[in-house]
Amino acid sequence: MSVINKMLRDLEQRHNINTSQHDVIRKQHQPVWLTILLWLTLLLAVFAIYAVLSRHTPVTTAATMARPGESISITIVDPAASVTAVAAETNITPAATVLADLVPPAIAAGDAAEPAVLAATVAEPAPAEVETKQPAVPTLAEVAEPTVVALDTPAQSTRSDADDMPPTPEPQLRVNVSQPNPKQQLAKLQQQALTATQAGQWLKAAAYWQQIQQLVPQQAQAYLAQARLWLQAGDTQQAEQILRQALAAGVQHADIQLLLAQAAASRQQWSQVSTLLPEHYAIAQHPEYYGLKATALQQLAEHQQAFLWFERLSVLQPQQAKWWLGAAVSLDALARPTEAHRYYRFALQWGDTLSPQSKAYIQQRLAATE
Numbered sequence: 001m002s003v004i005n006k007m008l009r010d011l012e013q014r015h016n017i018n019t020s021q022h023d024v025i026r027k028q029h030q031p032v033w034l035t036i037l038l039w040l041t042l043l044l045a046v047f048a049i050y051a052v053l054s055r056h057t058p059v060t061t062a063a064t065m066a067r068p069g070e071s072i073s074i075t076i077v078d079p080a081a082s083v084t085a086v087a088a089e090t091n092i093t094p095a096a097t098v099l100a101d102l103v104p105p106a107i108a109a110g111d112a113a114e115p116a117v118l119a120a121t122v123a124e125p126a127p128a129e130v131e132t133k134q135p136a137v138p139t140l141a142e143v144a145e146p147t148v149v150a151l152d153t154p155a156q157s158t159r160s161d162a163d164d165m166p167p168t169p170e171p172q173l174r175v176n177v178s179q180p181n182p183k184q185q186l187a188k189l190q191q192q193a194l195t196a197t198q199a200g201q202w203l204k205a206a207a208y209w210q211q212i213q214q215l216v217p218q219q220a221q222a223y224l225a226q227a228r229l230w231l232q233a234g235d236t237q238q239a240e241q242i243l244r245q246a247l248a249a250g251v252q253h254a255d256i257q258l259l260l261a262q263a264a265a266s267r268q269q270w271s272q273v274s275t276l277l278p279e280h281y282a283i284a285q286h287p288e289y290y291g292l293k294a295t296a297l298q299q300l301a302e303h304q305q306a307f308l309w310f311e312r313l314s315v316l317q318p319q320q321a322k323w324w325l326g327a328a329v330s331l332d333a334l335a336r337p338t339e340a341h342r343y344y345r346f347a348l349q350w351g352d353t354l355s356p357q358s359k360a361y362i363q364q365r366l367a368a369t370e
Contacts, residue, residue: 186215193225202229220246220253227259236263254281258289265292270299287313287320294326303330314346321350325358332365341369 193208294309310327328343
């Protein structure tokens, strides 16, 4: 039995030795990151304690920015009252020096260590009147509600840089709408009238020309364009009325008078035709004008005057058979058959554009004047 007990004790001792060795080995193999984490936690705790003991309570400000003419409100919470307990334990001086930097010199001269909850009203452009009130020193019971000091900038105090600057003018948006000048408006209306004419919208085109007539009442083109459009529309009366408006406005133009004379000729009013066609224009530029005048004189039995105009026209445009025919008729009426026969022959020579009735008449007169 003693041997067995001895063996059991040896086994138990060996087991204890192995257990202690395993514990040592387990401690030796403890993770490195856990050790670093523990050290960091310890350092952070030490830093936090130091920060709480050494830092000053920051000054809290609340400012409302305003445009010129509005008030600016600034609130500074007293740091002395909020750190009284900490200052008593750590022998830290209250933050009077911090307030001395924040408060202007004129205010700090009164009491730099007293709490400052400031309400300032600044008006632009002129500096506001200032009235300084000294606040009472708060007790520990009044920490929750700090004393408020109402300050106005004194008139005799130093002006700030912002007061010396002139007020900034507010930007204004100006839109200048330029009206088209009469020349541009006239060109636009003419283009619109031309487009309407090409599209066959004659009444619309006439309305545009009427606007042009109102802009430039002395321009003959507006009256002529309207008259021609009304003639195309079949309204000769309206066309003649437009042309007479031009004469009443003092507008002188060969085409205006020619159109009026043609309207009178359609009514066989030859005397009016002759009156409407004065000798004011060059025959080379207006052959049709003087051709109608010669025809009116011929119808009025003024054959000598008619012959003179027809002769000039035949020289100007010899290929026009109608001028030769007109001159021959006037010579025939003046009982000058030889000359009339010669003019009838020239009329027949250039008579490709004559009607069959005119050609037949020429043949008859050639036979009669031989």
